[in-house]
Amino acid sequence: xxxxxxxxxxLFLFLNGLGSPTWDGFWMFITNKWGSIPLYVLLxxxxxxxxxxxxxxxxxxxVALLITTTDQLANFFKYGIGRLRPCHDEQVFELMRLVKRSxxxxxxxxxxxxxxxxxxxxxxxxxxxxxxxxxPWVLIVWGLLVGxxxxxxxxHFPGDVLTGILIGVFFGWIYTKLYIFxxxxxxx
Numbered sequence: 001x002x003x004x005x006x007x008x009x010x011l012f013l014f015l016n017g018l019g020s021p022t023w024d025g026f027w028m029f030i031t032n033k034w035g036s037i038p039l040y041v042l043l044x045x046x047x048x049x050x051x052x053x054x055x056x057x058x059x060x061x062x063v064a065l066l067i068t069t070t071d072q073l074a075n076f077f078k079y080g081i082g083r084l085r086p087c088h089d090e091q092v093f094e095l096m097r098l099v100k101r102s103x104x105x106x107x108x109x110x111x112x113x114x115x116x117x118x119x120x121x122x123x124x125x126x127x128x129x130x131x132x133x134x135x136p137w138v139l140i141v142w143g144l145l146v147g148x149x150x151x152x153x154x155x156h157f158p159g160d161v162l163t164g165i166l167i168g169v170f171f172g173w174i175y176t177k178l179y180i181f182x183x184x185x186x187x188x
Contacts, residue, residue, distance in 0.1 A: 008159040009092050015151045015158065016086070016096050023152075024099050031113065031149035039142060043124050050131050058183060063123065066175040070119045070168055074112035083109035087154050099153040111156045114147035114164030115171075122172025127179070143168065 019027070029035045047056040086092050087103035121143035125136035147165050150156035156164075 004159075008157045009086075009089070012086055012151060012157045013092060013095055015148075016154055019097050019099065019152050027149045027152040028099060030145050031153055033113075036117070036142075036146075043120075043128075046128055046132070046135075050128065055183060058186070059127070059179065062175055062179045062182065063120065065178075066119050066123060066171060067116050069175075070115040070164075070171050071112050073167065073171075074110055074115050074164065077110050078105065078107040081109045082107055083157075083160070085155055086157055096154050098155075100155060104155050108156050108160045109163065110167065111147065111150050111160045111164035113150050114143075114156070114161045115168040117146035118143040118165045118168025119172045119175070120168075122169045123176055123179075126173065126176040 044056070044060075047059050051059065084106060085103055085108035086096055087098050088106050121139035125139050129136045143165065147161040150161050151158055
């Protein structure tokens with residue numbers, strides 16, 4: 001296990017070290033939750049267009065539950081595992097770039113940003129993919145960019161992000177099934 005942790009730290013230092021002040025603003029925009037609002041508005045409009053207002057309301061409820069689930073699960077793991085964020089890890093702190101003004105909480109396993117964005121990306125990919133073949137590609141790229149941004153700005157190790165991505169995909173799939181079940185049950 002120590003070898004895996006050290007590999008994760010080395011990969012973090014490599015990926016984080018690729019950054020430059022020229023790109024810092026872009027990656028801070030990507031990692032900022034407000035930067036995704038245009039995408040969320042697009043998803044809302046597409047949901048309304050393809051599914052109508054009743055199903056869109058159900059989608060909003062399911063997405064709220066989805067984000068709550070992945071976010072709270074990330075918090076549970078962060079405090080349960082207790083793995084330090086890179087910016088709190090003495091072994092890597094002196095060698096890394098911290099792009100953000102502050103590091104965030106003490107623990108970072110796993111990335112809630114990565115889990116939340118990939119959960120939303122997966123959910124809408126499963127939902128809208130059959131109607132818009134290009135949509136899953138856009139959403140998956142967006143989710144991966146958000147995940148990488150956490151490494152770039154210095155607040156998560158790659159393992160934190162990869163775990164978040166996998167958990168996000170899993171719960172995106174589960175909540176798609178939940179949406180389909182609820183839609184049939186309530187006749188939305």
